[in-house]
Amino acid sequence: MSTLKNVRFGLIGAGRIGKIHGENLSTRLPGVELAAIADVNLTAARDLSHKLHVPAAYSDYQTILSDGAIDAVAVCSSTDTHAQIIIEATAQGKHIFCEKPIDHNLEKIDAALEAVEKAGVKLQIGFNRRFDPNFRKVREMVAEGKIGKPHILRITSRDPAPPPIDYIRVSGGIFLDMTIHDFDMARYLVGSEVREIYVAGGVMVDPQIGEAGDIDTAVITLQFENGAIGVIDNSRQAVYGYDQRVEVFGSDGMVTVLNNTPDTHIYSAVDGVHSSKPLYFFLERYTESFIAEMKEFVKSIRDDSTPPVTGIDGRIPVVIGMAAWKSYQERRPVLISEFTQ
Amino acid sequence: MSTLKNVRFGLIGAGRIGKIHGENLSTRLPGVELAAIADVNLTAARDLSHKLHVPAAYSDYQTILSDGAIDAVAVCSSTDTHAQIIIEATAQGKHIFCEKPIDHNLEKIDAALEAVEKAGVKLQIGFNRRFDPNFRKVREMVAEGKIGKPHILRITSRDPAPPPIDYIRVSGGIFLDMTIHDFDMARYLVGSEVREIYVAGGVMVDPQIGEAGDIDTAVITLQFENGAIGVIDNSRQAVYGYDQRVEVFGSDGMVTVLNNTPDTHIYSAVDGVHSSKPLYFFLERYTESFIAEMKEFVKSIRDDSTPPVTGIDGRIPVVIGMAAWKSYQERRPVLISEFTQ
Amino acid sequence: MSTLKNVRFGLIGAGRIGKIHGENLSTRLPGVELAAIADVNLTAARDLSHKLHVPAAYSDYQTILSDGAIDAVAVCSSTDTHAQIIIEATAQGKHIFCEKPIDHNLEKIDAALEAVEKAGVKLQIGFNRRFDPNFRKVREMVAEGKIGKPHILRITSRDPAPPPIDYIRVSGGIFLDMTIHDFDMARYLVGSEVREIYVAGGVMVDPQIGEAGDIDTAVITLQFENGAIGVIDNSRQAVYGYDQRVEVFGSDGMVTVLNNTPDTHIYSAVDGVHSSKPLYFFLERYTESFIAEMKEFVKSIRDDSTPPVTGIDGRIPVVIGMAAWKSYQERRPVLISEFTQ
């Protein structure tokens, strides 16, 4: 593909995450054009297209897929539609950026990945945190050997507030909805696959979450193929804001990243020293990473190279999430291989 | 002006700062349209207009001023042209965003401000740092009385590397080129006017700067009308990067802001604990403030309200800069009133 | 006991930890007198007594126990002698400060605690970290309800370098030698007992540690009676120094304590920003806590009050340590109650 021609995108899904990608595709990415938006809620599609000066808005995504002038789609619809849209998009030769998770069902995931493979199109999964400057720095330092051999990984990942209970019910549970990002981060940072998982968790934030069959607090131990051990701690509610810290400790040192804040102010007064809370939630915290992941997806299309987060990278965290549930329910460490036979 | 209609801008000057404003006007500001670019170097104007998909590029700014479809201009040409362009722009009823300083000559500044006054157009001066989240937070806390009555202001403002000697020669000297931002910041943060100034300075970074008649290092004491005392320390070269810190100490507390960094990583190793340097220079450090100042300028046009940084706000730091030179040369504290009789 | 009369101590054991307590007892504690020192190595006892101007030095501790003018003993001999010395000391009515662990054998511990109970003397166990200003602050804030209900506890506890292999062999293993402090800290900070433990661990630092039957790296999950979940991560070798951090997260907030450093310097240079490593090891890091714990022990003698770390507080971490080993060996979560039937 000529580097002179714009890459033309269609956006499928105009909800919260769709709006982010829509805005980035239409104003933040040089050489990219957002040509059409589809949403089952046509009003949502139209409102967003109006706001972003996008010429076309549809209620059915097929119109986008069948538009020969469109090169790629960003799939931001509900999770249960991802696999089907991927399969149909491959049939039209579209490159696909798909939000996480691909699906909650491994068979559907595998069918989608197979279709991508056959069609030879690009598929990138929206694990945006890999593109965050903090986590990228950690990965770089680990990869450069700055900390030696990794021994212990610590991920703290806590949301500022739980989603609505209605969302919880269809979310696939904390491990597939929230921790899935941390499972991806764990693989990315350590550079090794998870071999075994153990979960201690509970309902501490809101009993309704428990009634919906989910938990809201978890401490998860990961054992990696390379011998390293990881621990993730999750909470659906950190009252001080979005807590996103990571630390990798190894034979030659340690690298830690702290939270980002809206400003660096320090206020010293009679009653103590005070500073800013972390940026509130993912929209504020990961603004730049959403742009960066899409930039790299476009680059992989232009360069005809492998996208930085592949379909397999989208599949593995789902498997780990399933193993997490099994560990929690059976109160024992679970081998990932129990799911891959 | 209807809020439905885009505000149409012409950009005058396609150099370093012109590129920043051009990019922001064309992609970052909703309801704004960059309609034309002028630069004495036509190639520069054309290159930028091509890159930003701007329809018109000229070598003379008059074509922009006489275009009735253009509402406002962003003046990013060389300092010696600012006053003249302002005067001509007012004659065409354009609103004006003008980079700092307005001019190095008070009479020319006064003539420009008088023209703006008579024409009743908006004029905003490019003291972008007021729109930085850190400094804005400090101002808010001071204004809210969180630190009580301000007693001591400290500004550290150091560039990562000096500009080329050719630039130094026409810069108006360190106080009008570099410290002028700090003089504005001082007034803004303390909320009072400077009454007296004393400068201790020298050539420590590069003897060529001295040969060009300038200095590269200064410690500047400010005494404010409200009794507070301020100190600014400047260097043309901080080898660790752009150092932009501020502290206001008062009867009830203190607020400090530190540097911003590209990431929050901390690397602990045998030879110590290491972290990131400050963001390298103003392009990286003040990205958001350049967008925010223009957003507020557009808002003042739409709302027909006073811009947040007025012509007078542009004039006063020039006077303080002149007093700074006098203090340095005469080795004594100088009253600002010596320049305002 | 009159507050006017000095409390007279005998020190049993003049090794590394004995020297610390000896020095503190002889110079840092008002109203305290170090009257005699015993060590199986008489030269060690004599050297220390000479250095500290202590009048008596013996090779057998019985001489101290039978000295009617001595009120209390500090037991700093090897672990396998603790229980026996405690029992003999109670027979002479001495108050006892005993280093951790009491013993590796629960029956011996129980015999010692029973003797203490019967004699009605004071027994305090040397979990000095409770007296560290950082950890004490965390405990206070948790106890005051500042973080609400505790949900997640994180303890990072890493030594700068492993002890000699000969020591490893007789240490009782990492959980009874090193993690035992963290087990105590966990109970102390959360204010609840551990119900279940799961260990993921390995030999990553030195294969000789593995050959000695021990491990050197561990991530330990604790589930508390009150529902909170804790995680301890241990390493025998953090190349950047002694890493001793704690965090408690709860329904209303979080409290974290960082490492202490020898100074607060920050060095900014071309190659980054650099600061001091943590204080090297426990002698530097916990200097003040060793004094504070002894001060409180003396206070409990004078006031005839319960010491702040009782015999039961000494026993419980040993049980948790045993459960830790079982979990590691059997690769499953282990209930503490498996050891207390």
Place this chain on the structure above:
Amino acid sequence: MSTLKNVRFGLIGAGRIGKIHGENLSTRLPGVELAAIADVNLTAARDLSHKLHVPAAYSDYQTILSDGAIDAVAVCSSTDTHAQIIIEATAQGKHIFCEKPIDHNLEKIDAALEAVEKAGVKLQIGFNRRFDPNFRKVREMVAEGKIGKPHILRITSRDPAPPPIDYIRVSGGIFLDMTIHDFDMARYLVGSEVREIYVAGGVMVDPQIGEAGDIDTAVITLQFENGAIGVIDNSRQAVYGYDQRVEVFGSDGMVTVLNNTPDTHIYSAVDGVHSSKPLYFFLERYTESFIAEMKEFVKSIRDDSTPPVTGIDGRIPVVIGMAAWKSYQERRPVLISEFTQ
């Protein structure tokens, strides 16, 4: 002097600072013996000697000076008595540790220094902050060339609360009472003498301080012989506690030291992130430096070497303080040489 024999001290003055040195001499310094205490208030001398188990207490210091078994004196009496006591002590061959300032009068200082010179005894002045780990680290890094050639020095030195007005009246003014420490620190850190001083100051904390002829807030510019420029900012009242920070910026980097805190806790809650205030005042902040300075004084006696802070080091800050007053009163920069002709 044999290293085997204790150095026997007499303490002159049992007030606030006398108590600190008394306690350190009697318990914190190996090879040192506090043999006698004198205070014009005999009760004070007796109370302290009782508390510290010191055998002798007098109301007249001459008894100490004439005691042939005493090697050295620590002069902690009121400032106006220092010079006279120094002279009398030299007559008895005593080594002298003297609190700052030596005197407010240069002739009296010179007479004292001449007597010391003639007698060949050791004289060390109590600029304890040189022995603080933070400031010592800065000095070391500057001396090692880590920051290259020093360009800018910044000292923030603010007390938590002003002393009683009665004390202010006899203090010699803020520059001789409080800033004198910072003048010493400036010379020590930069490694060059002050050439010129300019003061901007005022009464902002308490009008009574102004009525007593003093000021309570100052920003002081120092120009050094080596070309560096320094700035000290002082306040008699920082409501958040004792603020003692230093920064040296140079051609190759910068070194900064921050305040020390009682603990490292960070509390994150709904209303922000909170941490500890600086240690309250000099007793808490400089505990270790008082011990370290005396240790080095004793070492200089034992080694017959030059003490680390000499009589000249005691004289120069007094001269700078006088120049500071002149600058403030005459509202102009003042050359130190105006006082040394």
